Amino acid sequence: MPNLKALRKRIATVRSTQQITRAMKMVAAAKLRRAQEAAERARPYAAKLAEMFEAVAAGVEPDTHPLLARREERRIDLVVVSSDRGLCGGYNSNLFRHLAKFVRERAGQELGLVVVGRKGFEYYRRRGTSIVSQQVGILTTPPATMAAALAAEVAGRFEREETDAVYLAYNRFRSAISQTPGVVPLLPVAPPAADERPVDYIFEPPRLELLGRLVPRYLEALVTQALLEAIASEHAARMTAMGNATTNATDMIGALTLSMNRARQATITKELMEVVGGAEALKG
Amino acid sequence: MANTLKLEIVTPDATVYSGDVHMVTLPAVEGQVGIYPRHVPLLTRIVPGEIIVRKNGDEQFLAVGEGVVEVTGDRVAIVTDMAVAVKDIDEARAEEARQRAAARLRDKISDEEVATVNASLARSLAQLRVKKRHRL
Numbered sequence: 218m219p220n221l222k223a224l225r226k227r228i229a230t231v232r233s234t235q236q237i238t239r240a241m242k243m244v245a246a247a248k249l250r251r252a253q254e255a256a257e258r259a260r261p262y263a264a265k266l267a268e269m270f271e272a273v274a275a276g277v278e279p280d281t282h283p284l285l286a287r288r289e290e291r292r293i294d295l296v297v298v299s300s301d302r303g304l305c306g307g308y309n310s311n312l313f314r315h316l317a318k319f320v321r322e323r324a325g326q327e328l329g330l331v332v333v334g335r336k337g338f339e340y341y342r343r344r345g346t347s348i349v350s351q352q353v354g355i356l357t358t359p360p361a362t363m364a365a366a367l368a369a370e371v372a373g374r375f376e377r378e379e380t381d382a383v384y385l386a387y388n389r390f391r392s393a394i395s396q397t398p399g400v401v402p403l404l405p406v407a408p409p410a411a412d413e414r415p416v417d418y419i420f421e422p423p424r425l426e427l428l429g430r431l432v433p434r435y436l437e438a439l440v441t442q443a444l445l446e447a448i449a450s451e452h453a454a455r456m457t458a459m460g461n462a463t464t465n466a467t468d469m470i471g472a473l474t475l476s477m478n479r480a481r482q483a484t485i486t487k488e489l490m491e492v493v494g495g496a497e498a499l500k501g
Numbered sequence: 502m503a504n505t506l507k508l509e510i511v512t513p514d515a516t517v518y519s520g521d522v523h524m525v526t527l528p529a530v531e532g533q534v535g536i537y538p539r540h541v542p543l544l545t546r547i548v549p550g551e552i553i554v555r556k557n558g559d560e561q562f563l564a565v566g567e568g569v570v571e572v573t574g575d576r577v578a579i580v581t582d583m584a585v586a587v588k589d590i591d592e593a594r595a596e597e598a599r600q601r602a603a604a605r606l607r608d609k610i611s612d613e614e615v616a617t618v619n620a621s622l623a624r625s626l627a628q629l630r631v632k633k634r635h636r637l
Contacts, residue, residue: 262511265580269571272544361513369613416573421531421545430546431569434580441513 221484224477228470235466241304242459249393249452255360256390256445263438270406270435272418273428281425283376284406284432292327294349294371294380295319296403296440298387298447299337301353306458308388308396308451309336315398316386329380331371333363333444349374355448364441372436375404387443388450394457396450403439406432506538508554510563510579517584518554518563525577526553527570536572543572547581549627551634562587564631566624583624590632599625 280286297316299309320328332338332351341348350370352363371383383404388396420427508525510518526535528550536543547568554561568581602622606615 258515259513261509261516262513262580265509265511265578266569269544269569269578269580272571365617416542418542418544418571421529421543427544427546427569434569438513 221477221480224473224480228473228477231466231469231473235463235470238459238462238466242456242463245452245456245459249449249456252445252449252452253390256442256449259438259442259445263442266431266435266438270431272416273420273424273431277424277428282406282428282432284372284404284436287405288378288381290323290326290382292329292380293323294329294331294374294383295400296331296367296371296383296385297333297337297341298355298385298444299332299334299340300451301335301355303336304458305451305455306461308454308458309334309340311396312386312388312398313337313340316400319384319386319400329374331367333367355444356451360444360448361437361441364437364444368433368437368440371404372433380404385440385443387447388454390446390449390453393453396453401439401443403436406436504538505575506536507576508579509577510552510565510581510584512581512584517586520556522554522556524555526551526555527579528552528565529570536577539574540572542574543570545570545572547579549583549623551627551631552579552584562631562635564590564624564628566627567620582620583627585628587631587635590628592629592632595625595628595632599629 274285277285295316297312299312303309329347329349330337330341331349332341333353333355335353338348338351338353352358352366355363371380374380375383382402384400385403386398386400389399390396505521505523506525508518508520508522509516524535524537526533527545528547529545530548531545533550534545547565547570549566550564552563552565554563564583564585564587565579565581566583568579570580571578599622602618602625605618606622610618
């Protein structure tokens with residue numbers, strides 16, 4: 218028979234855990250909304266830059282800028298955006314699983330990882346994957362600052378030919394209940410297909426100088442956008458995970474309360490029987 | 502539509518301006534340029550300075566940072582790292598940022614950092630200059 222006191226203690230524990238998960242869920246929900254707005258606000262900037270990059274780069278040869286140079290992909294870098302903290306459900310493991318597939322498909326290429334987030338660093342260090350560098354503080358550093366640092370780092374490696382291509386892996390934000398891991402090519406920056414109706418712009422300064430200015434900015438905007446989306450995804454994943462935990466705690470409290478009441482009833486019944494039995498015995 | 506321009510100013514944080522205007526003046530690398538409707542297609546870089554937006558005889562002033570401008574017949578798109586309307590410029594904060602950047606430049610820092618600090622210095626200077634010019 219389950220013991221009454223232990224059951225009561227257990228219920229109290231579950232209840233206090235539930236308080237924590239509920240609070241975390243609400244915090245994540247509030248942060249999610251802000252993160253979503255930030256991603257929303259940054260979108261026109263990236264879109265406009267892409268448009269201008271297209272206008273400038275349309276038709277230029279890929280070897281006109283070091284970051285556009287296409288080489289045989291013998292060594293690739295992968296920027297992985299994971300979280301610093303856990304309690305966010307499958308946020309990290311989904312991404313790592315997706316990446317395992319990506320890496321398998323590219324067996325034979327030398328891989329270097331640029332890891333954002335403590336979870337990713339710990340995971341890949343354990344598996345002995347070669348890590349080029351790592352950063353923490355995705356939720357505390359301004360995304361633009363972190364993106365600038367990341368972009369400068371991979372651009373430098375690419376220019377020095379320490380890597381032939383750079384990919385960016387993060388959890389894309391689809392909605393508050395759906396985030397899907399994805400990998401996008403970052404470098405070389407893809408020169409867009411030549412426009413069907415090339416507008417004859419006057420370029421000031423000359424086209425190539427302008428291109429030189431635009432490419433790093435464009436790269437930064439791409440990374441910023443990815444970071445903002447990853448942040449929104451992390452909050453969304455945490456919100457869902459903590460919501461589930463809160464529901465599970467409710468179920469658990471229900472089940473425990475039931476067995477506690479049953480145990481209490483059983484004790485009362487037993488005592489009653491003893492009293493009646495005792496009285497019966499005295500009568501006789 | 503033929504005598505207005507669709508002006509859009511976007512920064513990494515927000516779309517600062519979006520609307521139809523009659524004329525806009527920009528601090529291009531090669532000097533101040535005025536854009537009227539039906540301007541020839543132009544792609545140019547802008548430097549920290551002042552944007553003047555004219556609409557129905559009304560003038561609006563903004564401080565801008567580094568950026569790129571795309572002009573097509575009836576559209577002007579400005580992508581920049583900073584754009585603040587003159588009424589929103591916080592002089593004290595800009596001054597503080599200017600001093601912080603200037604102080605940082607005196608330290609020993611890497612070339613890359615010099616570039617970023619210089620950019621932020623130029624941004625705060627642009628804000629201060631624009632604010633000063635339009636003080637009543």
